[in-house]
Amino acid sequence: MTISIFDRDDIAARPGPRYRAIADRLRDTIRSGAVPTGTRLPPLRDLAYELGVTVGTVSRAYALAASRGEVAGEVGRGTYVLGQGLHAHGGTGVGSAAFLTMPEATMAAMKAALAPPAGQTEIVGTALTALLAEGQAPGAPSPFNTYLAPGGEERHRRAASAWLSFGDFAPLPGDLLVCSGTQQAILTSILAATEPGDLILTEELTYHAMVQQAGLTGRRVAPVDIDAEGMVPEALERAIRDQHPAAIFVVPTLQNPTGTTMSEARRRQIAELAARHDMSIIEDDIYGALAGERPPPIAQFAPERTWYATSLAKTVGCGLRVGFLKPPSRLLERARAIQNGFGQTVPPLMAELGSRLIETGDAAELCARIRTEMAARHKMTSEALGSYRLTFDSAALYVWLELPDTWRAHGFVEAARARGVAIAAGEDFMVGRTDRAARHVRLAIGQPQTREELARGLTVIASLLSESHIGIVEPA
Structure with missing residues (x-):
């Protein structure tokens, strides 16, 4: 069932930006128990028309509610109420079960801050084989x-x-x-x-x-x-x-x-x-x-x-x-x-x-290999996206990318997902408010299993950055 829970007069009376007033109204209604878990919220354009605001304002309000762990969106299905934030479940931010339920990434997975392949299977596998071959000391319990x-x-x-x-x-x-x-x-x-x-x-x-x-x-x-x-x-x-x-x-x-x-x-x-x-x-x-x-x-x-x-x-x-x-x-x-x-x-x-x-x-050797591989991947990223504002350290497993004014983070993430690339929105890292990261995304460039996969992902990201997000304008 789709229902409207947004009182236009109540929202207009609230101080601060419209997107925050919409999100706060939603939060209050959820906490009152008037909206059960699983309720589907109105589509962005429908609610924007109902409230007399831009689609971008509603998009930002839904993003704030998602960062609070109150709603979640799925492409093709809409946005649904989850419950009363972190006290009711694990939230949707980075590290949550919802975040780590990885979407299918047909082109490149760049969402989780994982170390790149650096010989872990061979080195750790050899160490494990040697450990098991030694057996247990006389009288000592099995590690199993x-x-x-x-x-x-x-x-x-x-x-x-x-x-x-x-x-x-x-x-x-x-x-x-x-x-x-x-x-x-x-x-x-x-x-x-x-x-x-x-x-x-x-x-x-x-x-x-x-x-x-x-x-x-x-x-x-x-x-x-x-x-x-x-x-x-x-x-x-x-x-x-x-x-x-x-x-x-x-x-x-x-x-x-x-x-x-x-x-x-x-x-x-x-x-x-x-x-x-x-x-x-x-x-x-x-x-x-x-x-x-x-x-x-x-x-x-x-x-x-x-x-x-x-x-x-x-x-x-x-x-x-x-x-x-x-x-x-x-x-x-x-x-x-x-x-x-x-x-x-x-x-x-x-x-x-x-x-x-x-x-x-072996641990130090793997760490050194990861550091070397990340330096190479950062060089690839800088070459592909160097005309945009990147914040990074050559040893980090990720890059913090500021988006052009024509994009909002969650819209960019969904557009990338539609083209087979999984990344993380800036709002997924925010504590308490989303203003700072509304136009940032994190690219986990260590996650792709090969440099070829990373190159595919960077090509998609570069293409999206050159496009305008039609229909998303500066929120009221």
Whole structure:
């Protein structure tokens, strides 16, 4: 059933841009229970005519509702109500189940921030074969029929320490927990460092898995302005003063989706602000090892309050669900207990395999190959799209592309999808508002399985950029 739930007078009376008023009216109606899950919303043109606004305004309103996790659109079927945002389900932002349900990409898949093929099958396969050929020590349990100690065995934590150490940052094995990927490390940090109802500040553009985890566990999330270095300290200080948060979540190296890296001076500022206001920091360094030369982590400047999370997913291969967490020392046992209670630790076979790859140097070799391959792919991307505004780092797995004025992000994503190319809209990364990313998309140039696939995708993107999105104009 298609019904109209938009009261023209109510929308006209709301302050702010029309698109936001439409989205807020939709949100309020959903929360009132008047619109059941599965309700199909009016087509863009129909609602635009009904409300006396442009099609672009309605498109932007629907995009905002989608970023809030309240609706979802499917080509050929329309836009449907999902429910009451993140508290009702997993949302639709980057990292959500909806986002990761990949559309068919007949030309090129460029939606997920995956490392490119770099010999993972051969190198990891050889390591796994050798591991299994060794068999188990006399009296030791099979890795297929045992659990690890919560947080991993000593040998796994020694390997983790070796992998994480660079410069003066050298975490001790006893200070680390081995996790089932970075997401488990982040969830453990959220649960240990904050309480239900607490507020977490994060970059206004960020990876939405953390936003979902916060919402599903009763925490709130609010955005902080970013610039070419990431989170802006002055904006962070204002947000701390006005909103009284419990924690900060930040991706300081190869930030997703912009690819920016925070300077050491700014990292020190973030650490100092957190110390002054007695706040926790959750530092996601999942891309750090790709950067080669990089500043020390924030955890080095504020170890007593920083939860440092990373994994092998982006630097070796995402099929290895092996992550690492360095909590503040005084909260290590609390973190261990929470991790064990919410899913235990990494499977024993994965822990053994990840440790072997680190110890033999294979993990470092794969990371170097990925870095080299990404440099080549960034060169291809710059050559294909160099006349447009690109933000990237040559080691990042993605490019942040600003669209011409004639395009909106979700319209561009749908147009690319219609031509067989899967990419991510800027709104999928927004926290709280969509204005900043309404004309941006992220191209995950590491995901294509070959450079030929990447070239096909870039050809489609370049062609679309040269066209006008007929019917979409600057919203009211």
